[in-house]
Amino acid sequence: MKLFITTCLNDDKEAVYKLYRQANINVFSSTSLTGYKPHEKSDLLQDWFASGEEHFNSIMVLSFTSDENALSGLQLIKEYNEGNKSAFLLRAFILPVENSI
DSSP: OOEEEEEGGGHHHHHHHHHHTTTOOOEEEEEEOOOOOOOSOOOOSSSOOOOTTTOOOOEEEEEEEOOOHHHHHHHHHHHHHHOOOOOOOOOOEEEEEEOOO
């Protein structure tokens, strides 16, 4: 079992939900995120969260799923990013679930 997590701008959530369904991840949760970052970099496009007074509405989508579905989801996210060249790419990662109840 894996924990598959994706972060994106709120505007991209329907695309992420569609990608999850394509990866056979039909049960998932989402939550709003607020990111904070110190004023270290000047190019906001190189970072996920804005600094200073600017901020972006983003969400995190997550699901406990099979290894196969998580890998499929990761591949679909990669293909989506390659085809959409947005300044704010979808971010995804897989965490192993060692134990569960």
